Amino acid sequence: MNDSEQPSSAGPAGPAGPAEPESVPSPTAHEIELAVHAGESLNVPPDDSRAAAQAAASTATTMEVMEANPLRDPRDKRLPRVAGPCVLVIFGVTGDLARRKLLPAIYDLGNRGLLPPGFSLVGFARRDWAHQDFAQITHDAVKEHARTPFREEVWKQICEGLHFVPGSFDDDGAFDALVMALKEIDETRGTGGNYAFYLSTPPKAFPVIIQQLKRTGLTKPPAGSWRRVVIEKPFGHDLKSARELNQVVDSAFKPDSVFRIDHYLGKETVQNILALRFANTLFEPIWNRGYVDHVQITMAEDIGVGGRAGYYDGIGAARDVIQNHLLQLLALVAMEDPTAFGAAPLRREKEKVLEAVTLPEDLGLSTARGQYTKGWQGGVPVRGFLEEEGVPPDSKTETYAAIKLEIANRRWAGVPFYLRTGKRLGRRMTEVAVVFQRAPHLPFSKTDTEILGQNALVIRIQPDEGITVRFGSKVPGTAMEVRDVNMDFAYGEAFLESSPEAYERLLLDVLIGDPPLFPHQREVELSWKVIDPIEEFWAKSDEQPEGYPAGTGGPTSADELMARDGRAWRRL
Template identity: 70%
Template sequence: MSPTRVTADANPLRDPRDKRLPRIAGPCSMVMFGVTGDLARKKLMPAIYDLANRGLLPPGFSLVGFARRDWADQDFGKIVYESVKEHARTPFREEVWRNLADGVRFVPGSFDDDAAFDLLAETVAELDEQRGTGGNHAFYLSIPPGSFSTVCQQLERSGLSSPQQGAWRRVVIEKPFGHDLESARELNAVVEGVFPADSVFRIDHYLGKETVQNLLAVRFANTMFEPVWNNRYVDHVQITMAEDIGIGGRAGYYDGIGAARDVIQNHLLQLLALTAMEEPVSFDAHNVRLEKEKVLSAVHIPQDLARGTARGQYSAGWQGGDKVLGYLEEDGVGDGSRTETYAAVRLDVDSRRWAGVPFYLRTGKRLGKRVTEIAVVFKKAPHLPFTDTATEELGQNAVVIRVQPDEGVTLRFGAKVPGAQMEVRDVSMDFGYGRSFTESSPEAYERLILDVLLGEPPLFPRHEEVEQSWRILDPIERFWATEGDPPDQYSAGTWGPASADDLMRRDGRQWRLP
């Protein structure tokens, strides 16, 4: 039986006559698989507390942990407490914690343990009676993709995936959504064979960031931007996600995956879609996804992948005053590994709006600083009524959306230097969230978890988007694996390999220095 979709307006805790009131989740619980992992401890549990602290969860909200641990409810409660105290964004309040702790439960077991899932079914039924969760339960799979199939089948076998009339059951899965197009399709078939498509929430935490959502506001709420957001005025677009850290202890996951699969396939292609999409009819889930899918279906890769892509691997160097190891020296990395820690690619969008405008995507570890940004770089003015010396330091206008860490928007344009002579130089006009709003931005997982509980899916990619992303990346990965040269080495603390600079130089452009 298909679950009834509960909209925000159907929420009994929200007055539908006042759209200014905050979105508050109705009666529900969340069952979390993978509670012993870093994501659960550092992001998910603190986000749930922060939502409760902001008054956005119902009084009876409950959190159920599932793991292969010999814990009682109070043992799991202690783990949640420690995670909240260390990582929560909002101040700790004892009364909020006590109410949340009353709804904490734990079920021990492995993913192939029928008895454990039967006990889990009994536990959520008890929560319906004791906490008033109303049969509404979200299952958060913070686990390796290889376990998705087993867990989904257990949820189906135990009846946990099937709600009663008027209630809902939803599943939340973390990336990676497969490792190529074929595996993504297999994964989608497994998950959507148990849960209806509109009950599957694929988490890309970048889409929960305020600045990513602000990109749509900048584009479609301001007449000063949208008229020039096209190939008449835009020269190119650069989308960057740079990290200043190495792989840490993630060699078991990262080696063999690499930067392109880890970041470009999901985060950066989602940012490209939001940057390039047409204005949707409305901002409901269906229409936003429809426009994103159109963009991704129009993306094509370079004919010459040797010239249109670049990849690298960080070597030992200095970063932040410390001597750091190279990738091949990290614990757990195989000898002679060809896994890239830096990837860059030129993509084109075959549409009337973007024909001829290249999109350059790059990501890497151990780069010069931690930054994620979208830079829309405009063409130079067709005529400058100044002497060459007056504008020799003048670059190209740009709109730069800073996703992290300093969330905001920068406009770069030319202005006269004070003085008797006419001299034009680049200046910046800056908007920062922290300076413009008194309320701090919520963590991405706060927004995304709340959207799951409300059943509001615009920020979650459907399987069509995931498959389009793999369609774009798979040929690049095959080329690197079969024909491409090994990754170029670049020193830790720099901005990537020389081949990435060559990629831009061949097009007569250069990377921005964030």
């Protein structure tokens, strides 16, 4: 992907260009950058800025350059995809996500030899830290959470590239300091002006951060280098706010430089859905309304809202999980085959199927919601949602949501897709179950097949990643009796001992600039179009969501939803 210099739609960079440091020896990448900035704001003759841009280009990595690399050979499958030299800037680096996932993932990438030489990591947060403090925090996070063994030499390489910039997001001085720090890193580490900004912050901080990045000119890459931004869910809380959020991001970054992380899409088993469907002949012929009875997509959590109560109240299970994770899973399971495995063809097919999703007419009969009450969870007594700290005692936020969707196309017409998610359920489990129709004719007597269920193909996403196929088998003995058995492919059993964590894969894709695993804004909007009518319907109702005791399988209204269709949820 070539991020060539293009005028941004976002007006002039503003008067507050980066301040020039006092003395700079001999021409450097730093000066070249300054020249580019000067070219933008002061209208120096175009010749100069072009020369500067060319000089900058010689220090930058683009896909074209990588393809021209004489040492790279598509047949040489041993050489890993390695990102070009770059800097990753994490805003909100003191947060839980950064400590538990991002910093360890960066170490693991380094340990697998996937980080470029000179890779640097800048932490930005409101803490009175020096570089050493940040290094210490990172060290501890890596020791505690990294998946690969700790190696001194890898740590040394990463540690050399660690920087910390203290400040709050509305502090102009702090962002000017960030600009200086990045310039210095370009000089000392040869990162060529390639920056990825990871906004690991609540969404309400996005506008101010992006405004600051715009003000300091950090959103505009010099020719031949790139600037990317990574944002985490939630992408808004309805269609309108999603569009507003997108406008903020769009005003600063080109659409192909925006990476929306849905960490589910980085999971091996989720990517394996595509391999299962499109690399085999065994499944695709029966993957349609002719054979499939219905599909159940479940994400059950055993934890409560805990520390997220403040955020969770008013959001609820449907917005928190169904809008992103479950609808993405639905898209992958239901989409047609993409023409190629690139970002554009994949997104095109996902969008098509999301567009075809329709809601049943009577939302009262085809949705269910619940709120957990106190009960026993895995042998431990736990509080109900309304008793959780930070939750108002009259909260109507749902902690369980189940919805029935249909897909209006030739492949799926008439096949319901049941989506459910909840907190404080009996077990932690995420799976996609494709349940097949019963055999049209059974040559056995009724008693022989009494306990035979429907065939099913279950994609287990977590925990215990794998695939289960359920089918009938004869019970050994002289009598003919057919009973359900499972055939199990345990992906996670040992394949995954050191396979990459979702964040590792996604971070690497950001640094390489490879977007297939990131949802596009259009998908986000299409998902909100599915969820918004349901949320409006629920908001109109005065009723409290139905209570369900913690540690159980959800509210009875959800079971009734299935029972009306003559079906039942799979046991959690």
